[in-house]
Amino acid sequence: MARYHVHFRAALTQIDALAVSDLEKLRKFAALYKAGPIHEFRLCLGVMYGTDYITLPEKVQEKLTDYFSTNLTWLEQVMDHGLKAGALVFKGTAKSRAHTFLAALQGAQLLARSFKDIDKFDEIAEELITALEPN
DSSP: OHHHHHHHHHHHHHHHHHOOSHHHHHHHHHHHHHHHHHTTTOOOHHHHHHHTGGGSOHHHHHHHHHHHHHHHHHHHHHHHHHHHHTSOOOSSOHHHHHHHHHHHHHHHHHHHHHHTOHHHHHHHHHHHHHTTSOO
């Protein structure tokens, strides 16, 4: 889990360096979560472990929580920046929007896998992102 987390943090750093808008950052973030289902409908390690969290050793639970905290902190920062800059619109807090966004992507992975249909993931991810666009 630790190595997976390191690679994910590196991907977030790359998104920050290359993406020019908050919407683009969110699209690239969603693409990270699409990487698993696009290859034989695999789940990301975090989603897979999350489904069995209670049965995992305490050290693995801690690392999984750290991984998701990294996801949520990054998403919250993007949501907060986008809202303040007028690049994103939503009701509620950046923190709650970040949680909703991540939970929906995780659910999108599960649905895509259950239906063996990557379009399910794409539809959900695109709806999440377009709902944040200013009119």
